[in-house]
Amino acid sequence: MTAIPLVAVVGNPNAGKSALFNMLTGARQKVGNYPGVTVERKSGRLSLADGRPVELVDLPGAYSLDASSPDEQVTRDVVLGRQEGERLPDALLIVLDATNLDNHLRFALQVIGLGFPTVVALNMVDLARRDGLTIDTARLAAELGAPVIETVAVRKRGLEAVKEALGAAVVTERQAARPEEDFTGVQRRARAIAAAATTGQTLTRRSTLAIDKVVLHPVFGLLLFIALMFLMFQAVFAWSEAPIGWIEGGQEWLAVAATNAIPEGFFRDLIVQGIIAGVGAVIVFLPQILILFLFILMLESTGYMVRAAFLMDKVMAKAGLSGHAFIPLLSSFACAIPGIMATRTIEDPRQRLTTILIAPLMTCSARLPVYTLIIGALIPNNNVGLGIGLQGLVMFGLYILGIVGALVASFFLRKTVTRGEARGFIMEMPKYQAPHVRTILIGLWQRAWAFLKRAGGIILAVTVALWLLSSYPVAPEGQKQSEYSIAGRIASGLEVVVRPIGFNHEISLALIPAMAAREVAVAALATSYSVDAGDDEDALQQSLGQRLQGRWSLPTALAFLIWFVFAPQCLSTIAVARRETNGWKWPLFMLGYLFALAYVAAGATYWIATAAGL
């Protein structure tokens, strides 16, 4: 049996490569990783008109075979047959932006020179036409020596013709590679071909120029940026209320159903208290994570994200970084894992490392449940004037503290351990485009699935383990379950260390599982108070917040919040940092510096708050 032919989709960034890939393969995609790097490998199946299957792999966008980022290296290594975990493609599908041929043809010429059977998709021809550009497709095909097909990926135009051409390409023999041409030579040949095949004078899209007049305006641009960021975080809270209610309702229904269906005993407790309560406590964040990612994907696909990076470059430069670091750091507000993965577009290895090290300081969505619980229970809901509530202000302050902490940390890291030559900020600013709904939905689905897999895996395991450890051995009469259990005894050991910064026994107990995933801290506090409550009806009626009110002092609560701003509590983040930096050195460094920062900051908060008589 012969393997299914493999076609690699290659092209410059912003050529509409992923949109074409999504349209050709539909949602039946497999997302994986190349071994050793966190560059995503996206592949999908395509059925040709005669029923033959073809495997399509979407390679990261690249400007040339002379790779400068880990992303571009994967693309280069795949087409050169050097990438571990990928066989040599049988044919290539090159995607070109018809409105930017001068630039896109250079990479196309380099790749065509490798001798693969090739199909060229001349994408976004509708935009080119609207700009008054006419492209002589036959001339282009003759110059390139490959079939050229006009496509408009987002409107599914030209897809059948692409499939037909691919059907022919995959049964064509590969030719010998041409000798490598010097870079400037390729560059000038690309410009000559583009000039010969294109008629029309327009230089950049008029709409892009008009939008940029506002978006990049020194004053209005900055105001718009602040407004967008505000809207985004506002939406994360406001829009998620209803879906969170549905998830909680569903979880309650499930718990009742399970309680009725399963006879009383160990197994029922495990299912209801361990699995449904624990995993449910995590899945309720799915709406917030998805809303944040919806915004990020929209900002990326419209072309705004690069403008935001442009506006922020000078601020980032003060911290020893560049506008490149802005996008990964913004993603880290949803979760540090995709944030750290997004650093692979940063070319400078030292800047990239610094961004990885500070990404956990961005307030990720896993901290929200902790913040919400503690602030709701222990910060008075006063109005501080102008209709601003104290609770909201504290929440905002925690976000700002994370951002300032990250920039200050970056400043010192760049002066010491990640010192290196200062590099520039050079980045393509793609033309504005209407967001492509299907591509965004596929992106959201992939992120939701990754989150649910995490909830079903590591978080489920930790929650169940914690429930077991805090329920056994059963405390004899007169002793507290939360202290007598195995988890309680471990916590008593830890308490010695964290007592000086104002943490009590329950917090010590919650810190252990929170190492695996921050949001579990809430479930852990709930568990430790509910195992103590036992069958006491009154205690069971109280909400977790009400229980905290009587037991925690304000300085303790503040110290706990500050701890969560800095502490590196997430196994998955450590794991992804290890994979990204190829070793344990930097993740261990990250653990060390963030724990030290958390301990000192929480301790200072506790003692200052105590001294101030709070």
Added chain:
Amino acid sequence: MRVSLDQLPFHRPATVTGIAWESLSESDAKRLRNLGFDEGVAIEALHAGLFGRDPLAIRIGRMQVAIRRAQAQSIMVEATGG
């Protein structure tokens, strides 16, 4: 008028006349080449950032690119037309 790119007045079409590759770091030079910076290419300064009027947004060929003033200094341009 022959100036370095960071001195080019905004919205004044120009052509790249020379790039001091040796004054750029290897990675910056590679990036500029990959974005099509070369002698004879049309160029225009479009926007500047708020803080310190840095970085610059410029048009090169048919593409818009962000570049800091520090790197723009290495690019010599000749303003065309009035």
